[in-house]
Amino acid sequence: MSDKTEQLKELLLKISKNTKVVEKQAMQHGNLKGSSEIERSLKVVVSEMVKRYNIQTKLSVDQLAATVRLFYSGLSDTEIAEHLGDRKLNKTISRARIKLHLFRDSDTRPPFEKDEFMTLLKASCSVREMSEKLKVAPSTISEYKNIFECQRVAGKDGYTKRFREILSDQEVTERMVSNISKDGLQDTMDTDYEPAEA
Numbered sequence: 001m002s003d004k005t006e007q008l009k010e011l012l013l014k015i016s017k018n019t020k021v022v023e024k025q026a027m028q029h030g031n032l033k034g035s036s037e038i039e040r041s042l043k044v045v046v047s048e049m050v051k052r053y054n055i056q057t058k059l060s061v062d063q064l065a066a067t068v069r070l071f072y073s074g075l076s077d078t079e080i081a082e083h084l085g086d087r088k089l090n091k092t093i094s095r096a097r098i099k100l101h102l103f104r105d106s107d108t109r110p111p112f113e114k115d116e117f118m119t120l121l122k123a124s125c126s127v128r129e130m131s132e133k134l135k136v137a138p139s140t141i142s143e144y145k146n147i148f149e150c151q152r153v154a155g156k157d158g159y160t161k162r163f164r165e166i167l168s169d170q171e172v173t174e175r176m177v178s179n180i181s182k183d184g185l186q187d188t189m190d191t192d193y194e195p196a197e198a
Contacts, residue, residue, distance in 0.1 A: 057096045101154035
C-alpha cells in the first residue's frame with residue numbers, strides 16, 4: 001500500500017470518527033453517473049426523438065443509443081456496425097445517425113453546388129427537377145434534402161446538446177477513476193471502508 005493511501009485512510013479515520021464511510025467514490029460527485037445510468041439516459045433521449053420525428057429504422061432503441069455513444073467515441077459507421085454485430089448495418093447506421101442529428105463533415109459535402117441546391121429547394125422544385133438541373137440521381141437529391149432538413153432542425157431542438165451533456169458525465173467519471181487509479185488509490189476507491197469505533 002502506498003504512503004498516499006495510508007495518509008488518506010488516516011485522514012478518514014480522524015475526520016469521520018464514528019461515521020461509517022460506505023459510499024463509492026465514483027458515485028459521490030453531483031450529477032456524475034455510472035455507465036448503466038448513462039445508457040439509460042441516452043435511451044430516454046433517443047426514444048423521445050424516435051417518437052417526435054417518427055424515425056423509421058430496423059435498429060432497436062438500445063442499438064440507437066449505442067450508435068450515439070460510439071459516434072461520440074469517434075467510430076465510423078462501419079465500426080459502429082461491427083460493434084453492433086453486423087458490418088452490413090453500416091448504411092442503416094448512417095441513415096439513423098442523421099435522423100438522430102449526428103453529422104460527419106462528409107455528410108454536408110454534396111456532389112453538387114450547395115447554394116444552387118438551396119435556391120432550387122426554396123423555389124419548391126421537385127426532386128426530379130432538382131435532379132435534372134444538378135445532374136445527380138433523384139436518390140441523391142432526396143438524401144441531401146433529408147440531411148439538410150435534419151441539420152436545420154438540429155439547430156433548434158437541443159437533442160445533441162443533451163447527448164453531449166450525458167456523455168460528458170461519463171468522460172469526467174472515467175477521467176476521475178483513471179487519475180485515482182494512477183495515484184495508487186484504487187483499493188480505497190473500490191472498497192467499502194468502515195473505520196473502527198473510536
